[in-house]
Amino acid sequence: MKILITGGAGFIGSHLADRLLENGDDEVFIVDDLSTGRLANVEQNQDNERFHLVVDTILNEAVMNELVFKCDQIYHMAAAVGVKLIMNRPVETLETNVKGTEMILMLANRYKKRVLIASSSEVYGKIMDGENTSLLVEDTDRLMGSTTKRRWAYACSKALDEFLALAYFEEKKLPVIITRLFNTVGPRQTGQYGMVIPNFVQKALINKPITVYGDGNQSRSFTYIADVIDVLIKLMAEPEAVGKIFNVGNEEEVTIKDLALMVKEMTGSSSEIEYIPYEKAYGPGYEDMQRRCPDITRLKDFMHFKPKTDLKGTIQSVIDYYKK
Ligand code: UDP
Numbered sequence: 001m002k003i004l005i006t007g008g009a010g011f012i013g014s015h016l017a018d019r020l021l022e023n024g025d026d027e028v029f030i031v032d033d034l035s036t037g038r039l040a041n042v043e044q045n046q047d048n049e050r051f052h053l054v055v056d057t058i059l060n061e062a063v064m065n066e067l068v069f070k071c072d073q074i075y076h077m078a079a080a081v082g083v084k085l086i087m088n089r090p091v092e093t094l095e096t097n098v099k100g101t102e103m104i105l106m107l108a109n110r111y112k113k114r115v116l117i118a119s120s121s122e123v124y125g126k127i128m129d130g131e132n133t134s135l136l137v138e139d140t141d142r143l144m145g146s147t148t149k150r151r152w153a154y155a156c157s158k159a160l161d162e163f164l165a166l167a168y169f170e171e172k173k174l175p176v177i178i179t180r181l182f183n184t185v186g187p188r189q190t191g192q193y194g195m196v197i198p199n200f201v202q203k204a205l206i207n208k209p210i211t212v213y214g215d216g217n218q219s220r221s222f223t224y225i226a227d228v229i230d231v232l233i234k235l236m237a238e239p240e241a242v243g244k245i246f247n248v249g250n251e252e253e254v255t256i257k258d259l260a261l262m263v264k265e266m267t268g269s270s271s272e273i274e275y276i277p278y279e280k281a282y283g284p285g286y287e288d289m290q291r292r293c294p295d296i297t298r299l300k301d302f303m304h305f306k307p308k309t310d311l312k313g314t315i316q317s318v319i320d321y322y323k324k
Pocket of ligand 1: 083183194195196197199200211212213214220256288289
């Protein structure tokens with residue numbers, strides 16, 4: 001088979017490409033504009049005849065038309081990622097996420113190719129403190145902040161991607177699968193765009209202060225990259241997954257305060273743990289989610305999903321990567 005990965009030089013896309021190349025004799029095409037993706041993430045595949053790299057934007061219709069026409073399946077992973085990037089470059093975020101997905105769906109529909117869309121747990125928006133603290137189920141109501149708060153632009157752009165994908169499925173019978181990825185972590189993830197674990201690990205390894213934003217009582221659940229890749233490949237192969245949305249995450253939950261302590265302990269670091277107001281970290285008008293933990297019943301029912309790597313193993317993989 002010929003498989004296209006948009007954003008294939010990014011953190012998740014490059015791991016997906018590696019796995020597909022390892023698994024069998026598929027040919028893998030990746031397209032990446034190297035905005036947040038890096039050549040270093042794919043250089044191990046340079047001599048592989050079944051690997052093809054196209055450096056371009058997914059908004060280039062002529063290039064994308066050819067790739068979509070050629071390939072049998074599309075994993076659409078290209079997106080503006082990372083809270084820092086989203087806060088600093090809102091135009092790019094909206095354009096990449098909205099126009100990019102529009103382009104992929106339009107072309108996939110032209111040739112009726114199966115598409116898996118990487119959406120985000122951001123679409124759940126905020127859960128108010130003390131209000132709805134339950135696990136997030138795929139069909140739950142969402143609460144978005146004001147349009148003057150930039151963070152929600154990302155959430156809304158991903159939600160729009162989902163609406164468009166579902167519309168293509170329902171109206172035009174395009175085979176689409178939507179995955180809502182929760183915080184995914186592992187080697188190759190950069191801390192440059194805000195992600196908490198690579199940030200904490202990098203600071204801890206050089207004994208610089210580990211910076212916790214807010215009071216650190218906000219919680220997240222982190223999934224190891226290899227577990228996420230397992231799910232993406234299985235869902236793509238499953239005809240019953242078409243037209244559905246899946247939470248892809250881990251039920252193990254941790255507060256950011258405890259995460260900082262874990263990283264400090266696991267690295268044997270002498271870093272101090274510093275608490276910084278959100279405003280100082282992200283600029284004015286930032287709103288954080290207090291809790292974001294998935295209900296993964298749908299995924300479990302579908303494929304008996306059980307993450308193989310726990311939080312400790314996930315953190316360790318990042319420590320090993322940055323030590324190297
Ligand atoms: N965070 C932090 N210090 C950092 C980076 C992030 O305390 O250096 C916090 C952030 O405010 C959020 C959580 O860690 O509450 C997860 O942040 P990340 O950007 O990794 O992902 P998010 O879940 O916010 O998309």
